[in-house]
Structures are given as structure tokens and as C-alpha cells.
Amino acid sequence: MAKIIHNDTVDVLLERVSIRAFKDEAIGLDVLNTIEQAAQNTASSQYLNDWSAIRIKDPAVKTEIARICNQDYIANAPVLYIFVLDQYRNSLIAQSEGVAVDSDEFTLKNSYRFSQAQNDAVLALHAMETAAESFELGTVILGSILGNIPELVKLLALPKYTYPVLGLALGKPDQHPDPKPRLPRDIQFFDDSYNAEPNRILDGIREYDREVQAYYDTRGKDLSERAYSDMTTKKATSTAALEMGFEHARAQGFDLEK
Numbered sequence: 095m096a097k098i099i100h101n102d103t104v105d106v107l108l109e110r111v112s113i114r115a116f117k118d119e120a121i122g123l124d125v126l127n128t129i130e131q132a133a134q135n136t137a138s139s140q141y142l143n144d145w146s147a148i149r150i151k152d153p154a155v156k157t158e159i160a161r162i163c164n165q166d167y168i169a170n171a172p173v174l175y176i177f178v179l180d181q182y183r184n185s186l187i188a189q190s191e192g193v194a195v196d197s198d199e200f201t202l203k204n205s206y207r208f209s210q211a212q213n214d215a216v217l218a219l220h221a222m223e224t225a226a227e228s229f230e231l232g233t234v235i236l237g238s239i240l241g242n243i244p245e246l247v248k249l250l251a252l253p254k255y256t257y258p259v260l261g262l263a264l265g266k267p268d269q270h271p272d273p274k275p276r277l278p279r280d281i282q283f284f285d286d287s288y289n290a291e292p293n294r295i296l297d298g299i300r301e302y303d304r305e306v307q308a309y310y311d312t313r314g315k316d317l318s319e320r321a322y323s324d325m326t327t328k329k330a331t332s333t334a335a336l337e338m339g340f341e342h343a344r345a346q347g348f349d350l351e352k
């Protein structure tokens with residue numbers, strides 16, 4: 095069995111856990127400037143730089159976002175960024191060069207660019223997350239910002255050709271959770287082609303179920319011996335996710351049919 099090689103970067107990644115309680119301490123501007131630079135230095139599909147991030151400084155806006163997310167702790171996060179995929183800036187460039195951006199000629203509003211811009215925003219957020227953790231800050235990624243997209247669009251004055259992707263809350267950690275178990279390696283990494291044999295995968299999941307149950311047992315949560323399978327099956331049939339889909343993209347100018 096190959097071993098793990100440690101260095102500072104790898105240790106930051108291996109020790110990462112989501113933090114949902116923060117000390118009431120401000121984060122210095124130099125740290126924020128540094129993590130923003132780390133995000134900006136991320137690769138970007140075809141060099142389109144098609145994402146932006148909004149730092150929420152106003153406590154009232156933070157409280158509104160916590161409400162949209164239905165997660166109170168977000169209002170107390172010392173730093174909160176909302177990452178958006180952004181073709182607005184590029185539409186201004188194209189328009190100033192004579193492109194009719196409201197016509198089919200403008201393809202930055204179509205599905206491929208939308209998904210690539212979303213990738214770019216996620217990669218930049220992840221770089222910021224890791225940079226913040228390297229300063230011993232705690233972070234949590236927030237998909238729950240999509241809980242009410244029209245409200246968020248209005249609150250942040252998001253222009254046409256932008257769309258919210260994820261939030262990132264960070265600050266000095268006020269909790270130290272143990273890392274959650276991860277899947278057995280051989281059902282998540284494959285050699286040369288996907289090994290789709292159901293029994294092999296489900297055997298791995300049974301092993302994982304027991305690990306996840308043991309993890310939650312130590313936290314006083316009484317989950318079944320199918321802990322992970324139960325959680326996954328519940329989410330597999332949850333209709334809450336339907337409200338967070340891309341149906342609001344058209345109102346932001348995107349045409350994802352193409």
C-alpha cells in the first residue's frame with residue numbers, strides 16, 4: 095500500500111473540515127487580499143476570467159443571506175463571499191466591439207459557457223478556501239445561497255449574464271470537528287475505465303455505512319447501520335433540490351437550451 099507524503103500544502107488539504115462556528119474576530123485586510131489573489135490566480139477556461147466574487151461587508155445583507163440559506167450561523171461569519179459566474183463583463187467587451195449581445199450571435203450566454211464559467215468560479219473559490227485554511231482559518235462552502243435565487247439576485251444587484259454559484263464563509267474557527275470519513279478509495283478512483291460492477295460498489299458502500307455510523311455514534315447521533323445509504327437515498331428523492339435548479343438562468347439572460 096502506497097503511503098501518504100506530507101508537506102504543508104498536502105496537510106492543509108488533508109486536515110480540511112467544514113467549520114460552522116466562528117470566533118467574533120475580524121480578519122486582517124492583508125489576509126483577505128492574499129486569499130483573493132490566490133483565487134484570481136486560478137486557471138480559467140479559455141482565459142475568459144468568467145467569474146466574480148462579492149464580499150458581503152454589510153451585516154444586514156449577511157443576515158438576509160443567512161435567511162436565504164436557512165442557516166443562522168452565516169450571519170455571524172466574519173467573512174462571507176458570494177461567487178458568481180460572470181459573462182456580464184465579457185458581454186460589455188463584446189458589445190463594445192460591435193457584437194449584438196442580445197442576439198444568438200452572442201454565445202457566451204449558452205450552456206457550455208455557463209457550465210465552464212461555473213467550473214471556473216468553483217475552482218477560484220476552492221483556491222480561496224485552501225489559501226484561507228493555510229492561515230488556520232475555518233471555512234464552509236455554501237450551496238444554500240441558491241435557496242432563493244430571485245431574492246439573492248435582487249439583494250446583490252446581479253446584472254444580466256451573471257448567476258450565483260456558491261458562497262464561502264470563513265473566520266477563526268470556534269469548533270474543531272473531526273474529519274468525516276471518506277469513501278473507500280477503490281469505489282471512487284478507477285484505473286483506465288469505470289468499474290461499474292454494482293455488487294463491488296455496494297459492498298464498498300456497506301463498509302462505508304459502518305464507518306459513517308461509527309463517526310456519528312461518537313457525536314451522539316443515533317443513525318442506522320446504513321447511515322450513509324439512508325442519507326443518500328433521502329437526498330435522492332428530495333424535491334428541495336428542484337428549487338435550486340437553473341430555471342432562473344433565463345431571467346439572467348442565459349439560454350441553456352443551446
Ligand SMILES: Cc1cc2nc3c(=O)[nH]c(=O)nc-3n(C[C@H](O)[C@H](O)[C@H](O)COP(=O)(O)O)c2cc1C
Nearest residue numbers: 110111112114165234235236237238239260273274
Ligand atoms: C458545493 C457544496 C455546497 C455546500 N453547501 C453547504 C451549505 O449550504 N451549508 C453547509 O453548512 N455546508 C455546506 N457544504 C459543506 C458540506 O456539507 C460538507 O463539505 C460535507 O458534509 C463534508 O464535510 P466536511 O467538509 O467537513 O468534510 C457544502 C459543500 C459543497 C462542496
